[in-house]
Amino acid sequence: MKRWMKYIRPYLPYFILGPLCMIVEVIGEVVMPKLLSVMIKRGEANPSILTPGFALTIMGIMIVTALIMMAGGIGGAYFGAKASVNFAADLRKDLYTKVQSFSFAEIDRFSTGSLVTRLTNDVTQLQNFVNMLLRMALRSPGIMICALIMAIFTRPSLSVVLAVSMPCMLLAIFFIIRKGFSRFSRVQTKIDALNNTVQENITNVRVVKSFVREDFETVKFQNTNSDLKQTAMGAMRVMIFMQPINTFFMYATTIAVLWIGGKSVVIGGMNVSDLTFFVNCVTQILSSLMMITMLLMTSSRALASAKRICEVLDTNSVLSDENATQKQKAVTKGEIEFKNVSFRYYKENPEEVLSDISFKIPAGATVGIIGSTGCGKTSLISLIPRLYDADEGEVLVDGVNVKEYSLENLREGIGVVLQKNTLFSGTIAENLRWGDDEATDEEVSRVAEQAQADKFVRSFPQGYETMLDQGGTNVSGGQKQRLCIARTLLKKPKIIILDDSTSAVDTATEAQIRRAFREELTASTKIIIAQRIGSVKDADIIFVMNGGRITGMGTHSELLESNAEYKEIFESQTDPKSAEER
Ligand code: TTP
Numbered sequence: 179m180k181r182w183m184k185y186i187r188p189y190l191p192y193f194i195l196g197p198l199c200m201i202v203e204v205i206g207e208v209v210m211p212k213l214l215s216v217m218i219k220r221g222e223a224n225p226s227i228l229t230p231g232f233a234l235t236i237m238g239i240m241i242v243t244a245l246i247m248m249a250g251g252i253g254g255a256y257f258g259a260k261a262s263v264n265f266a267a268d269l270r271k272d273l274y275t276k277v278q279s280f281s282f283a284e285i286d287r288f289s290t291g292s293l294v295t296r297l298t299n300d301v302t303q304l305q306n307f308v309n310m311l312l313r314m315a316l317r318s319p320g321i322m323i324c325a326l327i328m329a330i331f332t333r334p335s336l337s338v339v340l341a342v343s344m345p346c347m348l349l350a351i352f353f354i355i356r357k358g359f360s361r362f363s364r365v366q367t368k369i370d371a372l373n374n375t376v377q378e379n380i381t382n383v384r385v386v387k388s389f390v391r392e393d394f395e396t397v398k399f400q401n402t403n404s405d406l407k408q409t410a411m412g413a414m415r416v417m418i419f420m421q422p423i424n425t426f427f428m429y430a431t432t433i434a435v436l437w438i439g440g441k442s443v444v445i446g447g448m449n450v451s452d453l454t455f456f457v458n459c460v461t462q463i464l465s466s467l468m469m470i471t472m473l474l475m476t477s478s479r480a481l482a483s484a485k486r487i488c489e490v491l492d493t494n495s496v497l498s499d500e501n502a503t504q505k506q507k508a509v510t511k512g513e514i515e516f517k518n519v520s521f522r523y524y525k526e527n528p529e530e531v532l533s534d535i536s537f538k539i540p541a542g543a544t545v546g547i548i549g550s551t552g553c554g555k556t557s558l559i560s561l562i563p564r565l566y567d568a569d570e571g572e573v574l575v576d577g578v579n580v581k582e583y584s585l586e587n588l589r590e591g592i593g594v595v596l597q598k599n600t601l602f603s604g605t606i607a608e609n610l611r612w613g614d615d616e617a618t619d620e621e622v623s624r625v626a627e628q629a630q631a632d633k634f635v636r637s638f639p640q641g642y643e644t645m646l647d648q649g650g651t652n653v654s655g656g657q658k659q660r661l662c663i664a665r666t667l668l669k670k671p672k673i674i675i676l677d678d679s680t681s682a683v684d685t686a687t688e689a690q691i692r693r694a695f696r697e698e699l700t701a702s703t704k705i706i707i708a709q710r711i712g713s714v715k716d717a718d719i720i721f722v723m724n725g726g727r728i729t730g731m732g733t734h735s736e737l738l739e740s741n742a743e744y745k746e747i748f749e750s751q752t753d754p755k756s757a758e759e760r
């Protein structure tokens with residue numbers, strides 16, 4: 179409850195005013211039949227009283243009561259909606275912030291589809307519940323209790339009928355809801371699966387189409403969809419009994435009251451107006467009970483969603499900077515050191531992706547990393563901005579363990595152009611300003627020039643204002659890579675890491691990028707991962723990697739002399755004969 183108070187407190191007036199307005203409506207609902215009953219009773223006792231004036235007075239009171247009720251109803255609905263919508267918006271915001279703090283491993287654990295469901299559908303379930311709760315929590319029990327008291331006062335002996343029918347009805351409903359809860363939990367899991375399928379398909383629609391896999395994907399979708407349908411039907415099948423059971427008890431009780439009460443009227447122990455009023459009370463009691471059960475039904479669904487929301491909120495990212503001791507420190511030089519670092523993605527899997535890696539890179543140096551695919555290059559550089567944490571050993575930046583920096587300061591100082599990079603929907607300028615949202619137009623075009631992107635951007639009719647599609651799909655692969663490099667350069671990071679970021683750029687343009695890096699980014703440490711020897715051969719030092727280890731270190735000419743593997747890669751890329759064999 180403490181957790182939810184955070185979302186209630188700022189809107190407390192709405193949370194209080196909503197139910198209060200509903201109470202006004204409740205009083206009206208009880209007073210109305212009473213007025214009617216009074217009129218009948220007085221008329222019965224003394225027919226001469228039924229003058230047009232008397233009828234008009236009663237009618238006037240009834241109209242005023244109805245108007246007050248209406249105002250209460252509208253107020254209740256308005257404040258209820260305001261409270262629940264704000265509650266949900268704040269909750270969504272917190273969930274979103276939480277998800278932003280997750281490491282890759284945590285996002286993988288939940289799956290993106292499930293996180294999307296939790297942020298949207300689950301929050302909406304809770305919002306509906308809060309709304310209903312504010313409108314019904316006081317109203318239905320209020321009406322029920324008032325009507326019950328009135329009924330008992332009117333005819334205590336007849337109330338015995340209620341004492342029998344109400345517990346029976348509650349028992350039946352309780353049984354239904356208990357069955358429904360587990361089914362509703364399952365529905366949410368099926369929505370996760372559906373979201374996962376849809377998301378994967380739509381994000382990768384180009385691959386799906388190029389492999390002509392639409393039919394396969396459609397079948398996959400249909401399966402998850404019908405799975406969801408079946409589960410939802412299962413939950414509905416239980417809930418469907420709710421209405422008939424309610425109606426059954428409503429009529430059974432009314433009939434019993436009329437039968438027993440009717441006898442009293444005939445004998446003369448009870449008058450018609452009391453019986454009418456009593457039947458009215460019964461209807462109100464049982465329909466309120468029905469509303470309460472509806473509320474319980476929604477709550478069983480909301481409970482399932484609340485549990486899923488709490489799971490996200492309770493996950494504390496393992497990659498947090500809570501215990502960092504040097505939160506104020508920023509990356510100022512760009513020195514990098516690895517001390518006996520080992521790393522695995524799956525902690526239960528004994529096989530290491532990186533084993534016992536040690537090296538030191540001085541500030542401002544250019545480092546090339548080369549090695550066969552899957553040897554651990556991306557994994558190695560992921561440890562520097564703490565995308566993952568090393569299992570053993572230490573990663574130091576400017577002589578300080580990366581865990582001691584605040585994540586923001588650390589990542590602010592390190593610019594990584596990831597291997598699988600992406601752009602966002604928006605203009606090119608907006609995308610580049612991700613690096614620095616206050617950069618001037620000159621600064622933007624300057625970094626674009628360094629990344630050899632300025633020329634092609636200017637060739638577009640709208641230049642830097644050209645709109646990019648989601649994922650940057652309306653520029654070529656090489657253009658996208660250059661925009662991603664420019665975006666990173668705008669951060670003016672002390673450490674720049676390019677993970678295979680020029681693989682789709684032609685060699686001449688790549689050479690120009692390298693020259694710009696060498697001449698203009700002298701103060702930054704540069705790490706360049708590449709498949710082509712040409713991309714790294716001018717580096718101050720080149721690391722050769724194999725099977726998660728660094729098997730060679732040195733300049734291009736040193737490695738050609740001393741490292742057979744490097745020599746082999748070099749020859750395979752230069753020797754026309756082996757190039758043909760490839
Ligand atoms: P990488 O570090 O991605 O290998 P790489 O960057 O050298 O390869 P490439 O040239 O193709 O970019 O992967 C090393 C190993 O770690 C590989 O066996 C795959 C595994 N791995 C995971 O298990 N999970 C991950 O998220 C990644 C990125 C890699």
Ligand code: MG
Binds near residue numbers: 555556677
């Ligand atoms: Mg890689």
